[in-house]
Amino acid sequence: xxxxxxxxxxxxxxxxxxxxxxxxxxxxxxxxxxxxxxxxxxxxxxxxxxxxxxxxxxxxxxxxxxxxxxxxxxxxxxxxxxxxxxxxxxxxxxxxxxxxxxxxxxxxxxxxxxxxxxxxxxxxxxxxxxxxxxxxxxxxxxxxxxxxxxxxxxxxxxxxxxxxxxxxxxxxxxxxxxxxxxxxxxxxxxxxxxxxxxxxxxxxxxxxxxxxxxxxxxxxxxxxxxxx
Amino acid sequence: xxxxxxxxxxxxxxxxxxxxxxxxxxxxxxxxxxxxxxxxxxxxxxxxxxxxxxxxxxxxxxxxxxxxxxxxxxxxxxxxxxxxxxxxxxxxxxxxxxxxxxxxxxxxxxxxxxxxxxxxxxxxxxxxxxxxxxxxxxxxxxxxxxxxxxxxxxxxxxxxxxxxxxxxxxxxxxxxxxxxxxxxxxxxxxxxxxxxxxxxxxxxxxxxxxxxxxxxxxxxxxxxxxxxxxxxxxxxxxxxxxxxxxxxxxxxxxxxxxxxxxxxxxxxxxxxxxxxxxxxxxxxxxxxxxxxxxxxxxxxxxxxxxxxxxxxxxxxxxxxxxxxxxxxxxxxxxxxxxxxxxxxxxxxxxxxxxxxxxxxxxx
Numbered sequence: 001x002x003x004x005x006x007x008x009x010x011x012x013x014x015x016x017x018x019x020x021x022x023x024x025x026x027x028x029x030x031x032x033x034x035x036x037x038x039x040x041x042x043x044x045x046x047x048x049x050x051x052x053x054x055x056x057x058x059x060x061x062x063x064x065x066x067x068x069x070x071x072x073x074x075x076x077x078x079x080x081x082x083x084x085x086x087x088x089x090x091x092x093x094x095x096x097x098x099x100x101x102x103x104x105x106x107x108x109x110x111x112x113x114x115x116x117x118x119x120x121x122x123x124x125x126x127x128x129x130x131x132x133x134x135x136x137x138x139x140x141x142x143x144x145x146x147x148x149x150x151x152x153x154x155x156x157x158x159x160x161x162x163x164x165x166x167x168x169x170x171x172x173x174x175x176x177x178x179x180x181x182x183x184x185x186x187x188x189x190x191x192x193x194x195x196x197x198x199x200x201x202x203x204x205x206x207x208x209x210x211x212x213x214x215x216x217x218x219x220x221x222x223x224x225x226x227x228x
Numbered sequence: 229x230x231x232x233x234x235x236x237x238x239x240x241x242x243x244x245x246x247x248x249x250x251x252x253x254x255x256x257x258x259x260x261x262x263x264x265x266x267x268x269x270x271x272x273x274x275x276x277x278x279x280x281x282x283x284x285x286x287x288x289x290x291x292x293x294x295x296x297x298x299x300x301x302x303x304x305x306x307x308x309x310x311x312x313x314x315x316x317x318x319x320x321x322x323x324x325x326x327x328x329x330x331x332x333x334x335x336x337x338x339x340x341x342x343x344x345x346x347x348x349x350x351x352x353x354x355x356x357x358x359x360x361x362x363x364x365x366x367x368x369x370x371x372x373x374x375x376x377x378x379x380x381x382x383x384x385x386x387x388x389x390x391x392x393x394x395x396x397x398x399x400x401x402x403x404x405x406x407x408x409x410x411x412x413x414x415x416x417x418x419x420x421x422x423x424x425x426x427x428x429x430x431x432x433x434x435x436x437x438x439x440x441x442x443x444x445x446x447x448x449x450x451x452x453x454x455x456x457x458x459x460x461x462x463x464x465x466x467x468x469x470x471x472x473x474x475x476x477x478x479x480x481x482x483x484x485x486x487x488x489x490x491x492x493x494x495x496x497x498x499x500x501x502x503x504x505x506x507x508x509x510x511x512x513x514x515x516x517x518x519x520x521x522x523x524x525x526x527x528x529x530x531x532x533x534x535x536x537x538x539x540x541x542x543x544x545x546x547x548x549x550x551x552x553x554x555x556x557x558x559x560x561x562x563x564x565x566x567x568x569x570x571x572x573x574x575x576x577x578x579x580x581x582x583x584x585x586x587x588x589x590x591x
Binding site: 128134 | 304332
């Protein structure tokens with residue numbers, strides 16, 4: 001049904017989006033929780049940083065990533081010299097670029113859920129002897145579970161579709177960083193690639209529909225878990 | 229023992245409150261809404277920081293502005309029962325009950341005992357949203373108790389329930405008081421709850437403490453009770469059950485013997501009666517051949533005229549009764565403070581704090 005090239009693009013996409021979501025989600029949860037608390041110091045700066053990828057052109061984000069995480073960039077050089085880890089133009093780099101772009105969307109979904117948790121429950125937990133992190137894990141996080149599910153789905157879908165930052169930071173290498181949108185772009189650039197582009201587009205639509213259905217199911221489960 | 233002396237400014241509202249709680253038992257913080265009761269409670273819990281003052285439990289300061297002490301809420305070990313219960317919706321009833329227990333140092337209050345006292349054994353696997361309002365309050369009470377608190381705060385725990393529900397839950401609060409020995413600070417604007425549960429009473433108005441003392445004494449001062457209607461003015465009488473006959477119970481209150489409709493209490497059990505001033509008559513001589521079962525001799529302490537009627541306070545061996553009379557009656561009998569009189573009341577008018585009192589006092 002699918003040609004090997006199509007399977008390769010699909011697998012690359014799922015791998016990139018999966019890695020990006022797994023690594024970005026915990027950080028997004030932490031940032032969203034901090035942002036939902038009115039007494040967090042530096043809330044304004046944190047908020048601006050977390051939302052920057054949403055307002056910057058994706059190419060700029062990709063370029064900034066190159067500057068910072070490229071082999072000669074301040075962070076990239078350290079990673080390369082100590083761990084022999086190269087991010088630019090690799091699959092992990094594609095995941096990093098996609099994750100950074102999806103980050104603000106995840107934070108927004110999570111923040112709404114954290115803000116919807118009744119502060120009275122937090123007071124009740126405190127009066128019962130629960131300290132800060134204990135309250136986060138025993139009250140805030142379980143009650144925000146529907147938001148965590150939503151953020152994971154939204155983040156995963158956004159990573160699947162990310163184009164500009166990925167191609168700038170990780171290039172368009174088949175089997176490594178060539179996700180579905182990049183493969184569609186490559187097909188459109190080559191003569192007679194229209195049919196392939198159409199088939200890949202249909203594949204993207206199918207994945208989107210499946211992801212939406214999955215998010216529905218997950219959100220319902222999470223709501224039951226949160227006792228609503 | 230709880231001692232509170234705090235000042236808090238909240239916008240236009242100033243709170244300046246000082247009082248002592250009862251060493252054990254229930255201290256009722258009583259007053260109209262907006263008097264500052266809930267703010268005092270929040271300050272004791274650690275949820276609201278006073279501008280200045282001191283809050284201490286025994287000899288440990290929880291807050292002391294002079295010494296720079298402000299123990300965080302999670303380390304005060306004060307249980308809090310909320311008006312809206314605030315059960316954790318993602319945990320079962322058992323999960324809620326064990327939440328505080330898990331985080332508390334080992335203490336004397338056991339899971340099984342609390343579950344049994346509150347009658348919530350069949351609810352353990354349920355989720356909070358599946359509980360009725362009364363059940364939620366019981367679970368919230370159990371959860372607070374199991375955190376092994378040194379003091380329990382109750383913020384109008386029955387205010388969100390209807391009269392029938394309240395009558396059903398009140399006995400649980402009474403057993404908490406008798407079974408677990410945790411001192412309780414109980415905020416309410418319900419005179420019925422106060423009279424039924426309280427040992428000590430602190431009356432607040434406009435951010436100030438206007439009176440405090442033993443409950444029977446304070447609750448027998450109608451000007452403090454704001455019952456909203458003179459029909460509910462009355463006096464609380466503390467006594468013990470002396471015995472029962474077929475239809476009546478005899479209660480000894482100081483030097484008085486009061487006959488009440490039969491009470492379901494053991495001989496020797498402490499009991500509090502509430503007697504409405506409009507149910508009490510005055511006689512100068514002991515009346516004979518009279519249907520009323522109670523003729524109580526005492527001395528007039530005060531006579532106070534209030535719009536259209538007169539409140540006479542009669543005392544004997546530390547107990548007081550109030551009688552509401554017309555100005556004519558005062559004149560005809562020439563009543564004066566210091567006179568010896570007989571207070572006459574029907575047995576059926578004496579309330580042994582059964583369910584009837586709730587409606588009678590709170591309308």
